[in-house]
Amino acid sequence: MxxxxxxxxxxxxxxxxxxxxxxxxxxxxxxxxxxxxxxxxxxxxxxxxxxxxxxxxxxxxxxxxxxxxxxxxxxxxxxxxxxxxxxxxxxxxxxxxxxxxxxxxxxESLQQVAAHQEAQARHDELIARWRRYELDPACLIDYPALTDVRTPETSALIKAMRQAEALRMAPQQGYPDAVTSLGATLAAAERAAGIPAEQA
CATH class of the missing domain: 1.20.58 (Methane Monooxygenase Hydroxylase; Chain G, domain 1)
Known part of the structure; x- marks a missing residue:
């Protein structure tokens, strides 16, 4: 019981x-x-x-x-x-x-990290594109304006490169915009140097 x-x-x-x-x-x-x-x-x-x-x-x-x-x-x-x-x-x-x-x-943090990683990949592509003009002797002879900082477009390009590099180290919202600006200034410098669009 x-x-x-x-x-x-x-x-x-x-x-x-x-x-x-x-x-x-x-x-x-x-x-x-x-x-x-x-x-x-x-x-x-x-x-x-x-x-x-x-x-x-x-x-x-x-x-x-x-x-x-x-x-x-x-x-x-x-x-x-x-x-x-x-x-x-x-x-x-x-x-x-x-x-x-x-x-x-x-x-938002995950989206920011993804945007930062995409911007890093784009940044690497742009730097490799610019280094071709700096390191290739044929490009140096054909397009000297791209390494001449007295040219306004090249001067703007160098400033954009420095800004993008400074923002690259830590995920920040300004970095993707800086890389976009770098791409635009590189394209402007290429146009000013007389590089055909198909070679850019």
Whole structure:
């Protein structure tokens, strides 16, 4: 008899704990989804109201049974789980903006790193293109203006090269723009030196 009572208590406790976990997770997830939609706010009002209804309905389909089952076992368990559900909802509501800001910052950081890597590859191509004019004796003879810093276009090219090289070391937003500027100044210097477009 005592063993059956102990086993019943353990099973009841297990059911309350399981229902509590389901309740907390469902409330937090529902609040999180609704908060995300409200912060993004890309839908029109009618569509947003409809989506809000379905989010609440689906969340309630999970949360309400998870609350009622323990409440039938023990009103105190129901009261405790109700408080846990409210706490989970408040925590999800208050922490979701910070999470979305963190996720947005991480996405921007990854995009910045990818843009930096693409700019590095382009930078290497441009430097290799310019070095041809500096190191190839035939190019030096045919197009001396590309190594003459007294030429305004070549002077601008050297400045653009220095700026791009200075920004290359650490991921910065200005580096891709500096590489784009380097490409434009190299093209301008090639035109000023009389290099045909097909040879550039």
């Amino acid at each position: 005592a063993e059956a009572a102990v086993q019943g208590v353990l099973q009841g406790t297990g059911a309350v704990v399981l229902c509590g976990l389901v309740l907390v997770a469902s409330v937090a997830a529902t609040v999180f989804v609704i908060r995300r939609r409200s912060l993004l706010a890309r839908e029109d009002n009618a569509e947003r109201s409809d989506q809000l209804f379905w989010d609440l309905f689906l969340g309630s389909c999970v949360a309400v049974p998870a609350l009622l089952i323990p409440a039938f076992i023990s009103p105190w368990a129901g009261l405790f789980l109700g408080g846990a559900g409210v706490a989970a909802g408040v925590a999800a509501y208050r922490s979701s903006p910070r999470y979305f800001a963190w996720r947005s910052g991480r996405r």
